[in-house]
Amino acid sequence: MIRALALAVLSLAVSACAPVAPYQRGHLARPDMAFEDSPGAAKALEKVFVAKEAASGSSSVGGSGCGCN
Amino acid sequence: MPYRLSPLAAVLFTVLLAPCAQALQAGESAPALGGVEAGRVVYVDFWASWCVPCRKSMPALEALYRKHGAAGFAVVGVNKDVNEDDSRRFLQRVPVTFTLVKDADDGLARSFGVKAMPSGYLVDRRGIVRRVHRGFTDATAAELDEEIQSLLREPR
Numbered sequence: 624m625i626r627a628l629a630l631a632v633l634s635l636a637v638s639a640c641a642p643v644a645p646y647q648r649g650h651l652a653r654p655d656m657a658f659e660d661s662p663g664a665a666k667a668l669e670k671v672f673v674a675k676e677a678a679s680g681s682s683s684v685g686g687s688g689c690g691c692n
Numbered sequence: 693m694p695y696r697l698s699p700l701a702a703v704l705f706t707v708l709l710a711p712c713a714q715a716l717q718a719g720e721s722a723p724a725l726g727g728v729e730a731g732r733v734v735y736v737d738f739w740a741s742w743c744v745p746c747r748k749s750m751p752a753l754e755a756l757y758r759k760h761g762a763a764g765f766a767v768v769g770v771n772k773d774v775n776e777d778d779s780r781r782f783l784q785r786v787p788v789t790f791t792l793v794k795d796a797d798d799g800l801a802r803s804f805g806v807k808a809m810p811s812g813y814l815v816d817r818r819g820i821v822r823r824v825h826r827g828f829t830d831a832t833a834a835e836l837d838e839e840i841q842s843l844l845r846e847p848r
Contacts, residue, residue: 645809646801649774652742 715805718822722815723803725768727791732766733843735836736813738801740772741782743809749828754788756837761790763844764817770795772809812836816843 643651650656659665672678716722728734737753739746750769757767767790773779776794783792795801804813808826814836816822823839825832 644798644801644806645811646738646740646772646795646798646806648809649740649742649772649778653774 715807716803716813716821716824718824720821722813722819722821723800725793725800727793728766728768731817731848732764733760733817733840734766734768734815735840736768736770736804736815738770738772738795738804738806738809738811740809741778742773745828746782746810747786748830749810749812749832750782750786750788752828752833752836754786754790756833756840757788757790759837760840760844765840765844766791768793770800772801814839814843817846817848 722734722736725734725736735753735756737749739750753767753769757765767788769788769790769792771779771792771794773782793800804811810826810828812825812828812832813821814823814825822843825836
């Protein structure tokens, strides 16, 4: 029984998940929490990529295969 | 053997539910707020620069404060920005004259049990929460105006 308790408490304690309260969402908006270092540069690279690949629509960044917009 | 499972269930329940703060409801006493004169009708607003509806709520609250401030209405804006520069930039665009406080340790947000941004708590002259507003639209501003007038009419 004690082992089961210890296991349950331990499994919860080592969990990497932490609830983020609505008022703590500013932490998620920090620049170091972003997937990209520079959103502007990422958007430019994405634009070149979709223009070269003629593969517009695969991401959320707008643009067509002609590379004209 | 269900009686063996019950302590385990109790521990799991306690551990899982411990971080969930109880949201403050209408009819309950509001936590103590510094810097507000006793006997005033107070609207405690939790806001942040990253909160989109706050761009609407802050000018509306400023207008309500200017309208009813002399009659005994006060607004306390509790800022939830992580970066102080963000709130400063926001206030340059949307200047307000009501009381602003910081809540760096989340103590106020936890004691009010904030469940959404923005969240506003309308507190009567006796310190009782009378209305909780989560989110903010033009309709909220109109409702709030009526609620404030009604609370200001109540005796001290």
